[in-house]
Amino acid sequence: MSYERNLTFNLRIRGVSEDEIAETLDEVRAHEAAAGTPAEAEFGKAEEYAKQFPKTKMRTRGTVITMIGVALSIAYVLVAVLLLFLYKVDVREFVGPMTLLPALILALSSVLAGFLTDYFRPAPRSRASR
Numbered sequence: 043m044s045y046e047r048n049l050t051f052n053l054r055i056r057g058v059s060e061d062e063i064a065e066t067l068d069e070v071r072a073h074e075a076a077a078g079t080p081a082e083a084e085f086g087k088a089e090e091y092a093k094q095f096p097k098t099k100m101r102t103r104g105t106v107i108t109m110i111g112v113a114l115s116i117a118y119v120l121v122a123v124l125l126l127f128l129y130k131v132d133v134r135e136f137v138g139p140m141t142l143l144p145a146l147i148l149a150l151s152s153v154l155a156g157f158l159t160d161y162f163r164p165a166p167r168s169r170a171s172r
Contacts, residue, residue, distance in 0.1 A: 045088055046067055046070070048088035052091075056097045104163075111156070115146070
């Protein structure tokens, strides 16, 4: 994993805006080019360098994907329970003997999809370098 990807991911986790991430990466690249040494030698590990930035409550794309998936799985469970008690419809007729398995699969896959979205999303470029 490259230093830039690791730094970008850790900054996103801390809630740093994409513009600030782009500026930070530009500074890291410029310093790396000027000094001729790897970024890790100058700034330390990406995780440690990212801890210097203030943590904010900003939702990333991965967080939104996770929240939507978990909300859908909760809605599935609620519908299954309501159908059973209000209309006497057993959902197992439609999904098989494992009633809650689809909700669990949806929740876990949305957490994984959210993580992978934030992790593999390319590092932003600053407006000056576009």
